[in-house]
Amino acid sequence: MDLDQRAPEAGAWYEGISRYQWVVLVIASLGWVFDVFEGQIFVASMNEAMPELIPPSASDASIPYYTNLTFAAFLLGGALGGVVFGRLSDRYGRVRVLVWTILMYSMATCLSAFSASWWQMAAFRFLVALGTGGEWAVATALVAEVFPRRARAWSLSIFHASSVLGSWMAAAAGVLLVANPDLGWRWGFVIGAAPALLVLWVRLSLKEPERGPSADPSKPRGSGALGRLFRGPLLRRTLVGVGLATVGLATFWGTHVYGKDRLRGMVEARALAELPEGADDSERADLLASLARPLKHWEMAGMFLVTTGGGIGLVCFGPMADRFGRRGAFLAFHLGGLVAALLLFQVISGVTPVLLFLPVFGFLTLGMHAGYAVYFPELFPTEVRGTGAGFCFNFGRFLAAPILFLSGWLQGPGGRSMRLEDSASLLALLMLVGVALLPFAPETRGQELPG
Structure with missing residues (x-):
């Protein structure tokens, strides 16, 4: 009997759930929690790790460039992992492939601790993302089908929304491990x-x-072919999904990830303002070096606030x-996210105002991501559901990677040396592309999953 037939349509959504x-929901969510931790531990430690890993001849001004190259490697790995493991899950089953993805991202994160250069870190992040991209594709298909x-x-x-727990764990690791001079950033990756x-x-x-995929023996195993996504009615659905994920x-x-840095920047500015007039660059650098640990705590507090607001936004996407x-x-989330980003990076200033606004910023810039888990499995029939959902979400990573190369170039000395706030605001304008895609998106509310 179909699971939809077992549960009553009336009443609360959770009534009749076995x-x-x-x-299934708990295990899939835990896989996603750790998936996000493996991604966010780099965000929590990048300000400490990358200065150690950039080439000796590179200046500190080039750190954003190498950081964004590492982000881009992560996105490219996620793109490949989502497609490969999504297709494998259509062929060999959701549960078996879920195990493969968790093992891959766990081991690769641990190996990241042994990076000796930025390109080694980027290579390990690529391998981590192979697993994390695959885990998302498999887990969403599994929950949607159950x-x-x-x-x-x-x-x-x-x-x-369970991803919030992974980000909280990364923020905690940032405070307890990364900011601890007796331990350091490498231990954050070891626990991965x-x-x-x-x-x-x-x-x-x-x-x-x-x-x-194994429910109907009349459908050949391995029928999750990529080619089907680009034929007939699935073509428009695939293009819309990829476009939304890219944005x-x-x-x-x-x-979104620079919300925490906006708060840190406000704290740094407040501290530097207390220096006597005429203080030189070395005095400013010495002051910031002496405040390294409290500044890290402020940065992780910002990450916690952004993540908490984002988690509420993720939960709210479903009922909305x-x-x-x-x-x-x-x-609602695309327009709200754009407004929130412009307010945070261009209008709101001062430690307390930024601190109070970060949860709102997180809510509006992250909430739409729950829509990928809700919407993408609804676009595709069973035999290509893992392939389709994984391709949309993770090929979006592939297309987003060049945008991060652009971000690194804009902030780096070889580009425009743009302020972080201006670069983040410029990229936030991509939310308007998401709005432009919506007239072409099929509405799936209240419909059965395609057979």
């Missing part, structure tokens, strides 16, 4: 091996979903999508 369905239609938006929003233990629970607890990922890495439709929810 224990096993909750287990939960009934009326609970799909809520369950997938909760799944995606811990999620490998999750695979034991996955293997013992999960089974292939009834609506998964979200480019603005995440080019705008049920109330106003998928397109309506995307519209």
